Amino acid sequence: MTPAAWKRAPSVVLEPVGEGNRRAVQELELLPEQQDFVASNADSLEEAEEDDEAIARAVVAAGHVVGFLMYSAPDDDNEATIYRFMIDRRERGKGLGRAAVAKVLEQIARLGHIHRVAICYEPNNEAARRLYAGFGFVEQGFDEDDEMIAVLELSR
Template sequence: MNCDQVEIVAVDAENWYPCCQLEVAKSQIGHIESNAVSIAQSKFEPTLMPYAILLDGEVVGFLMFNSVPEELDGYWIYRIMVDQNYQNRGIGKRAASLMIQEMKKLPGAKRIVVGYHPENKEAHQLYAGLGFVDRGDRFGKEMAVVLDL
């Protein structure tokens, strides 16, 4: 598979429902909110930016980030998921790279932060591979890793 065929597009009237139908693997269910909850959250928190992940024009994943800085003086990634049928193909890493490029355009962007459960090995591998560093920051049950731009 050529990951150059991966793109991210804003969630809209055409792709919101396909985003809601995506599912993570059973082992990942406790690690992330559903896409439906995330999309609803973005309607009540307008600084959240939800995107569909497309492969050859088909919705295969979802991501969301905040467009205002938060804790640790950074812009936070809220969600990133790839449907269980499309995992382990490099789609998540390519989509995360595209998301980071978008986030770098945010006003005064100096740092990107993401939190995840420490037992989520897939998230750890993804973010470590993108250059995120664990500085020991913890928020409840989640660890936060940082990418300084």
């Protein structure tokens, strides 16, 4: 595979966060201008410990933790929500974000009971808007925190 092709289609795996990778997840960094777009991973992991429905995953590429995401897909609901997602500042722009979204959507779809996936982001987060729109997420309007909600209907 040429370097250009690898850049377009990197391979990622989503791993549960535990003793072996927790520190690496906590050490991931955002760019200064991205700080307001997502809670810190340390805060998100604390939140996950209090919430049985939170599914926290490290995004791993070539054996290294490069990102983090968190979602819920309750058994008694047909809607999943991806509510945390970040790729480390040193790894951005390599296609890893797109690969991670593809992977989590694949895992959510495989659950079988989920028909739609919701995601939210700050209205000035152009990178997130473009990334999610590329998967077919459609903007619905603002939530009570003035974040944009976008929804993807999974084809059945």
